[in-house]
Amino acid sequence: MGISADLDSDTGEESDTVSDSGLIVAVDGPSGAGKSSASRGAAIALGLRYLDTGSMYRALTWWLLDRGVEVSDAGTVGNLAAVPRIDVGTDPRAPWVRVDGTDVTSVIRTREVTDAVSAVAAVPRVRAHLIAQQRVIIAKAGGIVAEGRDIGTVVAPDAPVKVYLTAEGTERASRRATETSRSPAATRIDQDRRDRLDAAQSGQAADAVEIDSTSLSLDQVIDIIVRLAREYSGVPHPRQQSR
Ligand code: DC
Numbered sequence: 418m419g420i421s422a423d424l425d426s427d428t429g430e431e432s433d434t435v436s437d438s439g440l441i442v443a444v445d446g447p448s449g450a451g452k453s454s455a456s457r458g459a460a461i462a463l464g465l466r467y468l469d470t471g472s473m474y475r476a477l478t479w480w481l482l483d484r485g486v487e488v489s490d491a492g493t494v495g496n497l498a499a500v501p502r503i504d505v506g507t508d509p510r511a512p513w514v515r516v517d518g519t520d521v522t523s524v525i526r527t528r529e530v531t532d533a534v535s536a537v538a539a540v541p542r543v544r545a546h547l548i549a550q551q552r553v554i555i556a557k558a559g560g561i562v563a564e565g566r567d568i569g570t571v572v573a574p575d576a577p578v579k580v581y582l583t584a585e586g587t588e589r590a591s592r593r594a595t596e597t598s599r600s601p602a603a604t605r606i607d608q609d610r611r612d613r614l615d616a617a618q619s620g621q622a623a624d625a626v627e628i629d630s631t632s633l634s635l636d637q638v639i640d641i642i643v644r645l646a647r648e649y650s651g652v653p654h655p656r657q658q659s660r
Contacts, residue, residue: 434464435650440560441575442646443568445621446582447612449589451630451638452564455582458639460509460562463646467509468554470565470572473547474538475525476503476514481537482529488536495542503550507558528597532607535614544618548572562642566615569622578646579625582638588631 442465444456453469460467480501481488488494506513513522524530537543551572555561565572569579584592590605597604621627626645630638 434462435646435652436464436560438560438650440465440578440646440650441555441573442562442578442580442642443573443576443622443625444562444564444580444582444642445566445569445619445625446580447566447589447615447619449593449608450582450584451592451635452582454635455630455638455642456562456564457509457512458635459642459646462639462643463562464560465509465646466507466558466561467512468505468507468551468558468561468563469512470547470551470563470568471534472505472512472514472522472525473503473551474543475530475534476505476516476521477501477543477547478530478534478537479521479525480516482533488533491536491540494537494540498540498543498546503547505554507554507561509562531611535611538618539614566619569625570620574622578642578649579622580642580645581621581625581627582630583627584630 440463442456442459442463444452444459446452456469457467459465477498478488481494481497486493486497501516502518504515504518513520514525515521548567548571551563551565555563555573563573563576569576569581586605586608587601590608591601593608594601594604626641628638628641633641
């Protein structure tokens, strides 16, 4: 059992990055708000590592389904939570996830896993186990953008930069529908169901900056997160430097 993160490859080429600062940027929000793309983009721009905590819940869910475990059986799921070894790569340019050495980066995005993951993520022993491991990864990273549902409230409540990324339900469903090639209406039904199931595990920290991405481009969202991180770190934004 256990988890580890790949911290080897370098991501911080830019001289105006905040890499090695130990900065923790927490990005929370519902599915479809654009957390992953924005978090990865911000991590690259800032020269920070990147942690997708949802991928860890997905990896465990894939492993349980692969073994034929009924994910609604919370007792069994809780008993098995610490059995598989889950490794995650934290290079924002190429994140990956492995379960017991098997690369599951793609297969954890299938509909089967997406439909089952909320039940797994709701099990307290699953959360305790994965949150403890997320904290170790964050502590060792030397600066990281971590995204999920509870980063700013539970996993890293002391993170100095916290973002809560939202978007209107219709816009979120339409973005997801483009990714999955399912209809926006069917995607919306699934999204509402997942929102309900994930609500108990999700939270907006009181000190989080809320970004509504409904009418923002990805680059605009990244820019806001990068500015917040640079402001906190005292690193001027490139456009401010050139003035
Ligand atoms: O962001 P995502 O769709 O990949 O997340 C997968 C599931 O994991 C989703 O049901 C919410 C849950 N999750 C969680 O409970 N806590 C986190 N920190 C991240 C994800």
